[in-house]
Amino acid sequence: xxxxxxxxxxxxxxxxxxxxxxxxxxxxxxxxxxxxxxxxxxxxxxxxxxxxxxxxxxxxxxxxxxxxxxxxxxxxxxxxxxxxxxxxxxxxxxxxxxxxxxxxxxxxxxxxxxxxxxxxxxxxxxxxxxxxxxxxxxxxxxxxxxxxxxxxxxxxxxxxxxxxxxxxxxxxxxxxxxxxxxxxxxxxxxxxxxxxxxxxxxxxxxxxxxxxxxxxxxxxxxxxxxxxxxxxxxxxxxxxxxxxxxxxxxxxxxxxxxxxxxxxxxxxxxxxxxxxxxxxxxxxxxxxxxxxxxxxxxxxxxxxxxxxxxxxxxxxxxxxxxxxxxxxxxxxxxxxxxxxxxxxxx
Numbered sequence: 001x002x003x004x005x006x007x008x009x010x011x012x013x014x015x016x017x018x019x020x021x022x023x024x025x026x027x028x029x030x031x032x033x034x035x036x037x038x039x040x041x042x043x044x045x046x047x048x049x050x051x052x053x054x055x056x057x058x059x060x061x062x063x064x065x066x067x068x069x070x071x072x073x074x075x076x077x078x079x080x081x082x083x084x085x086x087x088x089x090x091x092x093x094x095x096x097x098x099x100x101x102x103x104x105x106x107x108x109x110x111x112x113x114x115x116x117x118x119x120x121x122x123x124x125x126x127x128x129x130x131x132x133x134x135x136x137x138x139x140x141x142x143x144x145x146x147x148x149x150x151x152x153x154x155x156x157x158x159x160x161x162x163x164x165x166x167x168x169x170x171x172x173x174x175x176x177x178x179x180x181x182x183x184x185x186x187x188x189x190x191x192x193x194x195x196x197x198x199x200x201x202x203x204x205x206x207x208x209x210x211x212x213x214x215x216x217x218x219x220x221x222x223x224x225x226x227x228x229x230x231x232x233x234x235x236x237x238x239x240x241x242x243x244x245x246x247x248x249x250x251x252x253x254x255x256x257x258x259x260x261x262x263x264x265x266x267x268x269x270x271x272x273x274x275x276x277x278x279x280x281x282x283x284x285x286x287x288x289x290x291x292x293x294x295x296x297x298x299x300x301x302x303x304x305x306x307x308x309x310x311x312x313x314x315x316x317x318x319x320x321x322x323x324x325x326x327x328x329x330x331x332x333x334x335x336x337x338x339x340x341x342x343x344x345x346x
Contacts (some may be wrong), residue, residue, distance in 0.1 A: 004031040005307050008068045008092075009052070010059055010083055012042035015097070016074035020124075021050045023300040024072070030307045036062045059083055063090050070094065070310045072303070074124075076164055077175070081106045084121065088113045095306040097124040099179050100323035102164065104331055107324035114320055122306045122316040123323035125183040129301025132255045133184065135281060136243065139250045139260050140188060146246030151189055151221040155181055156229035156238040159205040169204045169227070170337075174330040178225045182329040183318060188243055189219045192329050194344045199337035202228065211333060255297060257282045 007030055009021070024030055036056040037043045043055045056062040063071075063086065070093040073083050080096035087094045088110065100123045101107040114121050127133050140148055155178055159169075166172045186192065193214045200208040208226040215221070229238060241252045247263040258281040266277045283296055294300040301317075308314040316322075325345075332343040 005029055005069045005310050006031050006033045006067060007307075008033060008062055008066055008071045009035045009074075010037070010062075010071060011074040011079070012037040012039070012046045013075060017042075017046060017049075019294065019297075019299040020072065020074050020097075020303060021046060023294050023303040025050060026294065026300055027304055027307055029311065030303075033068060034062050034066050059086065063087065063092070068092055070306065072306070073097075077102045077106075078164065081110065084110055085113055088117055088119055088121065091117045091119050093119050093121065093306075093310055095122045095124060095303070096323075098183070098323065099123075099175055099327055099330075100320060101327065102175070104324055104327040107320065107327050111320045111324055120309060120316055121320035121323075122302070122309060123183075123318045123320060123326075124302055125180060125318045125322075125326075126298030126302050127180055127184050127255065128187050128298065128317045129305060130255050130298030131283075131296045132252050132258050132281070133187070133298075134301075135258050136241075136250050136252050137188065139258075140243055140245065144263065145248055145250075148189060148219055148243060148245060150219060150244045151185055152242040152244075153181055153185065153221070153223045153225070154238065154240045155223070155225045157227045158236045160207075160227040161205040170199055170201055170207045170209070171334055173207070173225070173227060174334055175327070179326050179330050181223065181225065182326045183322060184241070185213065185215075185221060185223075186322070186325065186329075189215045189217070189221065191216045191325070192332075192345050194342050195329065195332050195336050196342045197333045197336040198340075209333070209337065211336075 032050060032052045034054045035046055035052045036059050038057055047055050071087045072095045073080055074097045077099045081101040084094050084096050139145055160173045162169045163172045163176055193216045195211060195213050197209055197211045206228050208228055211223040213221040239254050243250050249261050251259045260279045305314055305317045309316050328345055332345055336343040
C-alpha cells in the first residue's frame with residue numbers, strides 16, 4: 001500500500017482526544033479522513049483541532065460514504081463491541097481500546113467475525129508499545145538473562161467505583177483497569193494456566209486483590225492489585241513489575257524507570273565496587289513535557305502498529321484474540337475471589 005492509510009475515527013471523548021488523535025496525527029503514512037461522534041460539541045472541537053475531511057454523527061453513514069482502510073474506535077467496551085462488529089462486517093480492520101468488549105463471550109464473537117471476514121483487529125494495550133516495557137522485553141530475551149523464573153506485580157489505584165453498569169467496583173476494576181496487567185504478564189510470560197485470588201473489600205470502591213498466577217510454561221507470578229493506595233505523586237497510580245531471570249532481574253517502575261540487575265559485574269574494579277550493580281534508564285523532564293510522551297507511554301507505538309498492520313508490514317501487538325484471553329483471565333480472577341478456589345483458564 002503506497003498511498004496514505006485512510007482512517008475513520010469513532011469517538012471524541014477525553015482519552016481519544018488527549019492521546020489517540022494526537023498520536024495518529026504524528027504518523028506520516030496515515031490520513032484522518034472522517035470522525036464520528038453523537039455529540040456535536042465534541043465533533044466541532046476535534047474537527048477544529050485535528051482537521052478531518054468530514055464529520056459524521058451516524059457511523060453507518062460514515063461507513064457507507066467513505067472509502068476507508070481501517071477504523072479506530074475509542075469509547076466504552078459496549079461501543080467497542082457493537083461498532084467493532086459493524087466495521088468487521090464491512091471487512092474493515094479495527095483498533096479498539098481495552099477492553100475490546102464487556103466480557104469474553106462478546107470478545108469471542110468479535111474474533112469469529114474477524115476470522116469469517118478475513119480482517120484483523122488490534123486492541124489498545126499501550127504498555128506493550130511503551131519504551132520501558134519494550135526495553136524490559138528485550139532484556140529478558142538476552143542470553144545472559146536466561147529463562148524467566150517468575151514475575152511480581154504491584155499495581156495501586158485510587159478509589160475505583162462500579163462503571164459501565166457493572167455490579168461492583170472490584171469487578172469493574174478487573175475489566176476496566178488491571179486488564180492492562182493481565183495483557184502485560186502474558187506479554188512476558190506466555191499464556192495463563194490458572195489463578196487463585198483473594199479479595200479484601202473495604203467498601204465498593206476500596207479493595208485489595210492478592211493473586212497467584214500460574215502459566216502454561218511453568219512460570220509462577222504474584223500480583224498485588226488494589227484501589228486503597230493513591231499516595232503516588234505522579235498520577236495517583238503506582239505500578240512496579242519485577243521479572244526474575246537466572247541470577248538477575250529487571251524492574252520497571254511507573255513505566256518511567258527501568259533497572260536491570262545483571263548477574264555479571266558491569267565495572268569489575270578491584271577493591272571498591274559494590275555487591276550489586278545495575279543499569280538504569282529514566283527519561284528526563286524535557287522528554288516528559290514534550291510530545292514524545294506519547295512515545296514513552298506507548299500511545300504512538302500502538303497506533304503506528306495498527307497503521308503498519310494495515311499496510312502488511314507488522315502483526316498486531318495485541319489482537320482481538322489477546323483481548324479475549326485477557327477478559328478470560330479477569331473473569332477467572334473474579335470467580336476465584338468469590339468462590340475461594342483455583343480457577344483454570346479454558
